[in-house]
Amino acid sequence: MGNLRTALLAWLCARLEQGCFILRIEDLDLPRVRFGATERMLYDLRWLGLDWDEGPDCGGPHAPYTQSERLHHYHTYLKQLEQADLIYPCYCSRAEIVHAASAPQQGAEDGPRYPGTCRNLSTRQRQERARVRQPSLRFRVPEKSVIRFNDLVAGPVEQDVGQVVGDFIVRRSDGIFAYQFAVVVDDALMRINQVVRGVDLLSSAARQLLLFRVLGFPEPTFAHMPLIMDNDTGKRLSKRDGSMGLAPLRAAGQTPQHIIGQLATSCGLIPDGTLLTPSQLLSACHRSLYDIMAKITL
Incomplete structure (x- = not known):
């Protein structure tokens, strides 16, 4: 659910800016890739109503969009x-x-x-x-x-990488x-200008910006979103801990509108109990990207 909320927020940011939403499959560690995981992820995103402009199934000007096919880069x-x-x-x-x-x-x-x-x-x-x-x-x-940069959610960040x-x-x-290393090369070659991801990767940004600069690549902006935490333990939800995915929610009769409403409510974008599609959420958030970011706190 945490990954899906981050995907929703990334989609929302791209659509608010009239930009392209790009889906990349990061499968470099092939021994750990679970059979069918990519297909299930794509199905879940489509079921929720999240679409993308470039990706492994639809192609685009910077294909391929699967890292294991990009080793030559x-x-x-x-x-x-x-x-x-x-x-x-x-x-x-x-x-x-x-x-x-x-x-x-x-x-x-x-x-x-x-x-x-x-x-x-x-x-x-x-x-x-x-x-x-x-x-x-x-x-x-x-x-x-x-390395110093301004994260759209975390604010000013400074790290001495050495x-x-x-x-x-x-x-x-x-x-x-x-x-x-791989994401820097991919982001540069795919002309990514805004990276939206979980705050657990905030500490990676300085290293990546260092590589962007050394390789002579334009630097993207970053927005590191808060994670969904377990109410009982206060820890981040984890697949290793058996945290709930979409399959049991679908089996229980939850609709995409239920899920999108819950995810948007969890970061303060809409009132509790609202049911809506991603497109309806986009219409409801008729504010600038920076207004949205200001509502989301780590």
Whole structure:
């Protein structure tokens, strides 16, 4: 339900600005992709009445819209970073990073700050470590790495990427491109100018803006929306915890108008108990995008 509310808000933002709503399937971590998950997601969005202008099923000028089909783009821009000496191989395991970090600073969901263990290894040291472990590739964060931006919901944000996160992974040791890197390339090539997503990804924005700048891409604006929280525990709803999706609500007789009304009510856009379609919600929200954002608080 939290993902669906964020999708509704992203759709609403795009429509209020007379922009395009773009749907991208982020399936880079193929071993974790559940069979049929994409199809179920597309079905749920259509059932709710949310439409998109570009996406995996309808195409568009920047196809393909599925990340696992876009690997050639990631290789191209990884090569650009390599030629600028902005990436290097890292042989550290997560456990080793935790052990090496004294008084570690947390980079939100990403664990302790990377201490730079492999940053300046000699060629011989790299060869020796490569015999026992496949490396990941880390982005070499510049010395001056303070990123400031204004989030449309969270307000002014500042993060010193070097101090908070350190050099971060752009390709994992198993060869899978990291989310931080892939979404920057995709957003730039798809000409995304506004990113609307959950606040759990707010800590990622500074790293991504750093990559936008290094790669010479135009920077999008960001709007990080609040998550739906469990009333009893105060924690975010999670698929791992068996949080309710649409299937049981449909089986119980809930209509798309019920669901859209509940999602819009949960972030203060309409009075409680209102039943309406996304298009009716758009008509009811005859205000500017920034008025909508002002009503949503983290």
